[in-house]
Amino acid sequence: MDYWEKANHSWSTDSLRYINTSTKKERELFYYIQEIGYFKASKPYFTERENLPSYLIKFTLSGKGELFYQGKRTIIEAGDVFFIDCKEYQHYKTISHEPWEMDWIHIYGSNSRAFYEEFIKNGSNTFRTTQKGLVQNPIHLIIQDLLMLQQEPNAKTAFQSSIFIHQLLNELLLQKYRQDFSSTDIPDYVLAMRALIDDEFRQPITLERLEETFHRNKYQLVKAFSKYIGAPPIDYQISKRISYAKDLLRYSKMSIKEISMAIGIDNTAYFSRLFKSKVGLSPSDYRQTENGR
Structure with missing residues (x-):
């Protein structure tokens, strides 16, 4: 089946979005960013799509969204993360009166599939972080670092982005499976x-x-x-x-x-x-x- 998408882009003027076109070398060597952003998305914001070769990670900072994926409807609240395979049908939207504030990133390449399968091994594409202070959560901080890299890209950006994406994928697993502990x-x-x-x-x-x-x-x-x-x-x-x-x-x-x-x-x-x-x-x-x- 061919890729298709429907969407309403009701996000605030201070929202950020970067769309990247990867090189052949990047696709062969790295984890790479397809799109990345930070949104404050008000009703009637939504995205509905299928058959996009991409993995999407969203981290909610405030407001509420709703995700329909693999036949399951899930309310997404502050502190929630979802990680989905965009080849499968998905529909997500803002459902709160206040904007749905989120970090998000579309990634592909390297071992993305293996990380995705490890993430969903418990049968769920979502989890709620137990860490307090969402703006200090490593997931948010890593995505912020990735956003900063996209502002003024140079010859090192793809290398640095790949390192941060790998760090992000590890952090998702550590937090989801409660392994973000210290030795003490x-x-x-x-x-x-x-x-x-x-x-x-x-x-x-x-x-x-x-x-x-x-x-x-x-x-x-x-x-x-x-x-x-x-x-x-x-x-x-x-x-x-x-x-x-x-x-x-x-x-x-x-x-x-x-x-x-x-x-x-x-x-x-x-x-x-x-x-x-x-x-x-x-x-x-x-x-x-x-x-x-």
Whole structure:
């Protein structure tokens, strides 16, 4: 199907909008901006479109909008972010008496699709940031930096914009999945769990053992460890084992069986299957590839 769009451009005179035309090099190398802006959009502002090769991110500062996307109608309020694939049908509009104030950016290129799919893995294209002070939110600040770059573009602008877009995409995931924490926020028992696994990753470690050691429900332990460390405890242990196995494959003359035993896996065939599932190569192929470099 062909791209089509209907819209009403009822935005204020102090609103900003930049439309970019990317070069072939930019499309091949970078995340790049197609359009970007800051709007105070009053009724009857709306956009309705489909089949546009673009990803749209909107961050609401004040007022209210309504998004209809993938058959779902969502009210968008201050602090809300949505991230949509504009190839799919979408309709969004102002519904508040005051203007819908928003930052917005159309992006494409590089790993945009992968970030989009990670963003929607919980089934939602929207989220509300928990950070206070919307004008100090990193999402707003990054888009403001991108807007400033467009005012007087030069030979570095595409490079700088790509860096900021990557930072923006990371920030969306950090805030949506509540990973925008500092190291001081990590509970002591999570740090202690990580230290135990780091020290004893070659030994059998079960959730039941962690539950008994840290006096917390194993499901709570898995949830907290996953949030703050980035993977469940057992997956973290497996990663430690695989990393150690890679080191031994590169820098020792131990056999595959000896390495399997050294990392705490008695079944060599299972170790080989596990290693290939994590690395993409069998242990012997990995050793040959690394030693041939």
